[in-house]
Amino acid sequence: MVNPISHNNKLKKGLYLIPTPIGNLADITLRAIELLKNSDFILCEDTRVSKKLLDKLMIKTKLISYHKFNEVKNLNKIIDLLKDNKIVSLISDAGTPSISDPGAILINKCLQYNINVIPLPGPSAVTTAVSISGFSEKYLFYGFFPEKEKKIKEELDKLSNLNFCFVFFVSPKKINKIIPHLKNYFDDRKILICREISKYYEEFIRSNLNELELFKNEPKGELTLVISEKIIDKKKSLFLSESDKRDIKIMINKLSLREITDFISQKSNIPKKEIYNYCLRLKNEK
Structure with missing residues (x-):
């Protein structure tokens, strides 16, 4: 076990970014557990979600609500705690903090005040999905799609010119709205749809994008989509007659x-x- 305690038997003061399980609760690291136990405060998106995990780990550290609707409001309060040499950990509901989750504003504020920001490796839907895709290891992570359809089209039009894999996050309510756009812009590529990663009912759907059908029923759990690099068909002519x-x-x-x-x-x-x-x-x- 790698002990997070520093050379003088004290934790380095600052903000710790601690990944939490994306499904299976056993995926949390030993170092993450040790740090959460020794933190003065834990910032979390939803205290109800985080409390379930922390109760299972028998961690009693005080929780502070920190989500996209109050991150600016709570910013100065948290910076004051860090300036007071408190050890503060940031977690999200699932996965690595600040990846399509709140955190960037706080991290930049810490850097502005020369407060230590210490990241921990751990669970990530992005790397988990890419690792099982079988596609190129050169990938670009996009995250969630924009809300407006016009913006979605503009973004996909730009991305479709790049020969990389792409990773997207999609809510179950929006997947059928997104599929036609993906087929339109990436019809010559393959897709892997990951659902409920690391949970009991995890599912991996593989298809050529031009053959992908809409979901008949709204799937449960957020989806991670991996689009392959361009599939070159050697039989295809590359020139117009x-x-x-x-x-x-x-x-x-x-x-x-x-x-x-x-x-x-x-x-x-x-x-x-x-x-x-x-x-x-x-x-x-x-």
């Missing part, structure tokens, strides 16, 4: 770029992105 180009020129002022792309891709064995980019260049020349 002169006939295709003539057809596009005829349609360019009559149909949308997306409609032209869909039409040409149905009769030609060419990636949609190549067709779309040609249409875009042609449109800009006019």
Whole structure:
């Protein structure tokens, strides 16, 4: 066991970022347990959720509510505690703090006052999902999608040009709204949908994106999506024929770029992105 106590048998003063289990409660580290026991205060999103974990671990440290709706309001109070050399730990409901969770504002404030910020390794839905995906180890983590549909399209349009894996978080209520957008922008890629990671009913759904169907019933538990890097089909031609180009020129002022792309891709064995980019260049020349 690696003891978190420093050389002079005292914990280093500052803010500790402590990952908590994303499902199975046994996934918490020994070091995390030791630090939570020796903290003066624990900042948590939902005291009811955190209390269940801490009760199981027999940890009686005082909890302070810290979530996205009160993080600015409580900021000065927490900084005062840290300035007073209190040991404060930050946890989220599940996983690593400040990853798609509150924390960044507090961390930056600590850095501004030269307060120690000490991260612990531990459970993360991101790395767990990527590790089982079988896709490229080069990935970009995005997190949750924007609320507005227009913004979702803008973001996916930019991302679809990058040849990396992508990791997204999606709530069960929004997954069927997101799937059509993913199929539209990443139709030539594969997808892994992870549900209830490390819990008894954990599920891993694998599919080609162009074959992915909507959920018939709303799934339980937040979902972690991993989109593969671009799948290169060696049988596909990467170049438009002169006939295709003539057809596009005829349609360019009559149909949308997306409609032209869909039409040409149905009769030609060419990636949609190549067709779309040609249409875009042609449109800009006019």
